[in-house]
Amino acid sequence: MSDTPPNLPPRFLRTPEAARFLGLSGRTLEKHRYFGTGPAYRRIGGRVVYSVDDLRAWADIGIKHSTSDPGQDDLMPRADSAIARSRR
Template sequence: MTNSPANLPPRFLRTPEAARFLGLSGRTLEKHRYFGTGPAYRRIGGRVVYSVDDLRAWADLGTKYSTSDPGQDDLMPRRDSSIVQSRR
């Protein structure tokens, strides 16, 4: 078997595929992108794409080893976002 482009796994995933990879809805991933709390992404040819490595790294931010492990806080919109300010 050769490594022709047809045999290579995708290096970048578009939003629906990235969301499925993370077990999220596409809308949730879009909100994280909007608020700046999501995984790193790129724009290639006008399309938003995510690398699998970036998705894994972002998911690893939430790794905890016990219920008492403070770890990384849950990912929420930044305090200075318009959504948070409108809820006050």
């Protein structure tokens, strides 16, 4: 018997689990999904799910190496999103 685990399919998390994974509230993640600023998601059987890889990729957009790094890659609403238009 091998000590390596078998190849498993990608893990999908529902909104509460995905939010905990990212350190956000479920409501914040829902708002990101509504405004189109959040991680990629899927609907499977009528439920919203996120892949761990997509959550990591979205979080990596905000990687900084110092406080003086430019803010162009901050996780902010897209310029054409409803929330960005409401802030004008």
